[in-house]
Amino acid sequence: MIGFLINGLLRKQLSKSLTSILGSGVILGSFVVSLLIFFQVKQGHTAVVNLFDFISVGKLSIPFSFQVDQLSSIFLLIITGVGFLIHVYSAAYMHEEEGQHYARYFAYLNLFVFSMLLLVLGSNYVIMFIGWEGVGLCSYLLIGYWFKNIDYTNAAKKAFVMNRIGDLGFLLAIFWIIGKFGTVSYGNLFEQVAANAKTLEGSAAIVGITLLLFIGATGKSAQIPLYTWLPDAMAGPTPVSALIHAATMVTAGIYMIARSNILYTLAPFTNTIVAIIGLATALFAATIAIKQNDIKKVLAYSTVSQLGYMFLGLGVGAYTGAVFHVMTHAFFKALLFLGAGSVIHAMHHEQDIRRMGGLKKYLPITHLTFLLGCIAIAGIPPFSGFFSKDEILAAAYAANPVYWVIGVITAGMTAFYMFRLYATTFLGQFRGAEHLHGHHPHESPAAMTIPLIVLAILSVIGGWVGIPEVLMKDAHSLEHFLDPIFAASSKFAHPHHLSHSTEYGLMGASVLLAVILIFFAIGRYSKRPELGEPTGFGKVLANKWYVDELYNAIIVKPLNWIGKFLNNFVERDVIDWTVNGVGKVISYSSRQVRLLQSGQVGSYVLLMVLGILAFFVIQFFVKK
Amino acid sequence: MILVWMIGILLAGGFLCWLLARWNTQLSKWAALLSLAAGLLIVGSVAWQYGDTVRSQATWLIDYRINWIPAFGISFHVAIDGLSLVLLLLTFFLGLLAVLCSWNEIRERTGFYFFNLLWTLAGISGVFMAMDLFLFYFFWEVMLVPMYFLIAIWGDSNRRYAAYKFFIFTQAGGLLMLLAILALYFVNATQSGVYTFDYFDLLNVSLAPETARWIMAGFLIAFAVKLPVVPFHNWLPDAHSEAPTAGSLILAGLLLKTGAYGIIRFVLTLFPQAAADIAWWAMLFGAVGIVYGAMLAYAQTDLKRLIAYTSVSHMGFVLLGVFAFREIALQGVIMQLLTHGIGTGALFAMAGMLKERLHTRDIEKMGGLWSAMPAMGGMALLFTMASLGLPMLGSFIAEFLILLGTFPVQPALTSIATLGLIFAALYSLRMMQKVFLGPVKGASPPKDLTPRELIIMATLGISMVLLGLFPQPILDMVKMTVHQ
Helix, strand or coil, X not given: CXXXXXXXXXXXXXXXXXXXXXXXXXXXXXXXXHHHHHHHHHCCCCEEEEEEEEEEECCEXXXXXXXXXXXXXXXXXXXXXXHHHHHHHHHHHCCCCCHHHHHHHHHHHHHHHHHHHHHHHECEHHHHHHHHHHHHHHHHHHHCCCCCCHHHHHHHXXXXXXXXXXXXXXXXXXXXXXXXXXXXXXXXXXXXXXXXHHHHCCCHHHHHHHHHHHHHHHHHCXXXXXXXXXXXXXXXXXXXHHHHHHHCHHHHHHHHHHHCHHHHHCCHHHHHHHHHHHHHHHHHHHHHHHCCCEHHHHHHHHHHHHHHHHHHHHHCCCHHHHHHHHHHHHHHHHHHHHHHHHHHHHCCCCCEHHHCCCXXXXXXXXXXXXXXXXXXXXXXXXXXXXXXHHHHHHHHHHHCHHHHHHHHHHHHHHHHHHHHHHHHHHCCCCCCCCCCXXXXXXXXXXXXXXXXXXXXXXXXXXXXXXXXXXCCCCCCHHHHHHHHHXXXXXXXXXXXXXXXXXXXXXXXXXXXXXXXXXXXXXHHHHHCCCCCCCCHHHHHHHCHHHHHHHHHHHHHHHHHHHHHHHHHHHXXXXXXXXXXXXXXXXXXXXXXXXXXXXXCHHHHHHHHHHHHHHHHHHHHXXXX | CHHHHHHHHHHHHHHHHHHHCCXXXXXXXXXXXXXXXXXXXXXXXXXXXXXXXXXXXXXCCEEEEEEEEHHHCEEEEEEECHHHXXXXXXXXXXXXXXXXXXXXXXXXXXXXXXXXXXXXXXXXXXXXXXXXXXXXXXXXXXXXXXXXXXXXXXXXXXXXXXXXXXXXXXXXXXXXXXXXHHHHHHHHHHHHCCCCCEHXXXXXXXXXXXXXXXXXXXXXXXXXXXXXXXXXXXXXXXXXXXXXXXXXXXXXXXXXXXXXXHHHHHHHHHCHHHHHHCXXXXXXXXXXXXXXXXXXXXXXXXXXXXXXXXXXXXXXXXXXXHCCCCHHHHHHHHHHHHHHHHHHHHHHHHHHHHHHHHCCCEHHHCCCHHHHCHHHHHHHHHHHHHHCCCXXXXXXXXXXXXXXXXXXXXXXXXXXXXXXHHHHHHHHXXXXXXXXXXXXXXXXXXXXXXXXXXXXXXXXXXXXXXXXXXXXXXXXXXHHHHHC
C-alpha cells in the first residue's frame, strides 16, 4: 500500500508542472506520505516493494524495487520536508522569470526530488545508482539553468564531469559486488557479508569495494580531490544551491556509506582513509571559506567543510552521528542559503558582501533567522549543530585524539568565518547604496520568509532528538530509531567508550573556542570589514589554494592537447596520409592498365561480379 | 516465405519510387513511406506471433530455403532467430524514419534517391537473415553500392572523396571476406565431399587451428572495417559527415550493426577456438577504440564528424563485449546495437535539421539555440544524455551489461573502457553547450521543430526511454541466441 502511494506520487512528479502550485503541491503530498511512512517505520514496519524485474540475465536478477526502513525514512523526511519549503520559497524567488523558463525550473526541481527519492528508496545498488546519476543530471540542469551565461554552463559541465569520475568508482564497485556476491540487493548482500564476516574482514575484495564506493561518494559529496565543482555550482539559482548543493544531493555519499555500513565496518583500512579525507576536506575548505567575499561561496565552502565532518563521523564508525549531522546540517544550511537568497533578492542580485553591511535594519526577519543559523552551525548549545557535531567529535576523540584536535580547530574556524560573514553582511554601515541607486533594500515576501522561519525553528530544536547520553539518559531517540540499520555492523565494530568527565571536557573545549572566535569575528568585522583585495597568504586562500588552476594545468589542458594531437596528427597526417597514399599508388598503377579500367566504380563492380562468376565457372569445370 | 516478402517489398518499392518519380515526386515519397510501413508491419507481426516461442525455444523461428545455383551448392536460404528479428525491427523502424527525414531535404532526382535508400535497406535486411554464405556476400554488396550512390550524389561538398573512401574500405574488407568464404567452401568440400555454402553445413566443418585463424581473419577484417574497429575506422567520419541526413542515419544506425552481427553470427560460431585465442587482443582494440573515439569526438568542431566519432567509441563497447564470451556482455552488446542505432540516428537526424536551418555543421558558429528552439533543445538533451549513458535510458542498460560482463574477465581493460564514460560526458556536454547553450549567435532565430520532425524525434526518444526502463522484453528475445 505504501509502495503504491509512493509510486503514484513519483509518477506525478515526473510530469512537467506548469505552475508552482502543482510543483510544490506534489512535494507536499510526498512529504505527507513520508510522514505516514515514518510513523509506520517507527512502529517497526519495514518493507521491500517489488515493482518489476528490471534486468534479469542468466543467474543475475536486478529487480526494480523499493525499500522503506529507518534510514530511508529519515532521508525521505529531510528530502521532502526541506524540498517542500524550498519549492515554496522558489515560487517567490523566481517570479521574475518568464513563464516558459519558470515551468522548466519547477520541472527540473521536481525531477530532482524524484531522482533523490529513487536514490534513497532503491532496495539495491543499481537503483541507487540510477537515482545517483539522475540527481547529477538535475544538478547539471539547474546549475546551468541560466544557460545564456557561458560561465554558468561551464560550471554545470564541470559539476557533471567531476561527478561522473566519482560515479565510475561506484559503477566498478557494483561490478565487483556482483562478481563476488552475485547480488546487489541490500538485504541479500548484507546477510551474505554478515554470515562470512570472519573471512571477509579486511580482505582485498571488501577493501576494494568500499574504496571504490567511497570514490563515488567523494564525487557526489564534494570531498578532496573532487570537491571543486561544488563552489562553482553556486552559479545556479539560490534555492537550488540550498536544496541540492547543501541539504540533500551532496549528502547522498553519506547515505551510501551509512547504507553499506557493514561493508565499511569490515574494512578498517578504508575507514581510516574515509576519516582522513573527511578531516582534510573539513579543514581545507574551512581555510578557504575564511577569505571568500561572495556570500554564496562562503556557504559553499562551509558545506564542503561540513560534509567533511560527516565523513569523519563515518570513518570513525559514528554512523548515527553522521546521519544526525546530515539532518541538522540540512536544516541550518538550507536556512543559511535561503537567507542568503533573501539578501541577494533584496540587493538586486548583488552577492559580494563587501557591498552589503548594516542589513540588520532593513531585513529584520532574514537577519534574525540567519543569525540563528550561524549559531547553529557554530555549534553552540542548545542549537542543533552542537549535538550532531559533538557526537562526531566525541567519536573522533575515541578513535584518535589527533582527529579531535583538528576537528575542533575546524569547528573554531567555522564559527569564525560564519560570524565574519554575518558581521560583514548584517552589521556596521550599509555600503550598497550605490548599487541600489540610493534605494533601501526591502524585506522579502512572505513566501520567502515563512520557509526561513520554519527552518530557523528546526535549526534551533532539531538537535533535541539526539541529546547525548551524558546530558540526559535515553534521550538519544535518533540512535534508538536507527538502531536496526546499524545493528548488524555494530557486532563487528570495536567501540571505544569515553568516561563522562572526558566527554564534558571535550564539549566544553569546543564550545569555548567557538564562543571566543565568534566574539572576535563580530568585534573585528562589524566595525572594520575587509573591503580591499587580500594580500599575502590571504590571497592564496582567496584564490582557493589555486587548486582549480592546478587541475586546469595538469588535467584539462593536456587532455585538450591530446585530443587536438590525435585529430590533427594521428588522424589527419598518419592514417589519412597512409590511406590516401595507398590510394595514389593504386591509381598510379591503375593508370598503367587503363585499357581495362574506365575509372568508374560501376564498372568495377560489374567486373568484380563477372570475375566472381568466372571463378565459379572455372571451378565448375575443374570439379567435373 | 514471409522473409522473402520483407526484402521483396523493399526491392519492389524501390523500383516503384523510381518509376513514379517520372510523373510525380510526391507520389514517389509516399511509395517509399508505405513500403517501409508495410515492411515494419510484417516484421512487427512476426515478432508478435513468435513472441513466446523465441523466449522458450532455441529453434530458428522461420527458415526458408530454395535452390538458387545448385551446381555450386548455392541456395537462397534465409532464416531468423531472436537476434535477427530484433535487428530487422530496428532496420524497418529506422528505415521508416529515414524516409521521413529526407522528405524535404532531397530535391533532385528524388525517385532514384528513394530507389537507393530502399535497396540499401533491402541489402541490410538480407544480411540479417541470409544463412547461405554466398547469399550473405551477395546482400553485403547490395547494401554497399546504393549507399555509395547516396553519398556520392546527394552528399555534401566533399562527397566524392568520402564516397570513394567508403567504397574502397568496405570493398577491400568485402573481398577478404569473399576469399575467406571460398576458402571455407573448399575446405568443407574436401572434407565432406559436398560443395555447399550453407551456414548450417559449414558449422560442422572442422578446421586445423592454423587454417581457422586465417579464414577467420578474412571475416573479421571485413566486419572490423564495418563496425568499425580502430584503426580501420578512417572511412567513417568522412562518410558520415558528407552523407545526406538519411544516409548518415542508416550508416550509423544500421550499416555498422551488420559488422557486429557478422562477428556474433559467423566469427564466434564458425571459429570458436580461433576467436577465443584472439579474445584479449580484440578486447584491447575495443577498449582502445572506446577511448580513442571519445577523445577524437571531443576535438571535433564539425557536428556530424563529432557524432561520427562517438559511433567509433560506442562500437568499441561492442567489440569489447563480444569477445568477453559472457552471456551478460553479449546481451549488453545486442542492447548496444539497438540503443546506438536509435540514439546516434537521432543525433544525426538532429544535425540534419540544424543544417537545414543554419546551413552549417560547424558548432563554433552555433550557440544559444535553446532560446529559439526549446523543443529541439529538450530532445537534444535527451539524446546527449543517452550518448553519455545516463541511467533510465537504453544506452545505460547496454553499457552497464557489457561492462558488467567483461569486468570479471578483464578487470583492467574494463577499467580503461569506463574511462570512456568520462570522455563521453565531456564530448556530449561540450556538444550540448556549443549548440544549444551560451549566448545567442546569428541574426535570425531558427524555427523550432515542425510536426514531422517532432514525430521523428519523439518516436526515437520514446523508444530510448522504453528500452531504458523495460529492457527485459528485448533481453528475453535474444536470450536463446545468446545462450548458445
